[in-house]
Amino acid sequence: MKEKKLKLTPQRLAVYQYLKSTNEHPSAETIYKALQPNYPTMSLATVYKTLKTLVEIGLVQEINIGEGNFRYDGNCSEHGHIQCINCGKVDDLCDMDFSPLNKMVEENTNYKVKWNKLFFYGLCKDCQ
Numbered sequence: 107m108k109e110k111k112l113k114l115t116p117q118r119l120a121v122y123q124y125l126k127s128t129n130e131h132p133s134a135e136t137i138y139k140a141l142q143p144n145y146p147t148m149s150l151a152t153v154y155k156t157l158k159t160l161v162e163i164g165l166v167q168e169i170n171i172g173e174g175n176f177r178y179d180g181n182c183s184e185h186g187h188i189q190c191i192n193c194g195k196v197d198d199l200c201d202m203d204f205s206p207l208n209k210m211v212e213e214n215t216n217y218k219v220k221w222n223k224l225f226f227y228g229l230c231k232d233c234q
């Protein structure tokens with residue numbers, strides 16, 4: 107934040123710390139509800155604005171889960187995601203190397219691939 111000349115407001119810190127503490131990939135509404143007890147004056151609009159700032163400076167990853175819905179991730183390393191089509195939960199795909207896909211795309215297009223964002227859909231253990 108200091109690097110980007112941004113004020114480290116209590117709200118920004120709270121949203122960031124919440125995202126760092128979970129791997130549930132919460133929506134803005136979920137973050138808002140979770141922070142309500144400790145930050146009763148923080149509005150949903152503030153949460154949205156704070157998330158936008160955190161995404162812009164690269165501290166938080168925004169995941170588009172389709173139909174205009176977004177989830178947020180405090181883990182900014184390159185990793186894939188899988189979503190349950192029944193309950194909507196989103197899990198990380200860690201320790202899986204999807205970089206061979208970049209090569210495959212390069213071989214079939216005239217692009218130089220910089221990164222990929224992979225999203226898989228399925229049924230989680232509880233929903234199967």
Ligand SMILES: [Zn+2]
Pocket residue numbers: 190191192193194195229230231232233
């Ligand atoms: Zn599920």
Ligand SMILES: [Zn+2]
Pocket residue numbers: 131179181185186187197198
């Ligand atoms: Zn993730």
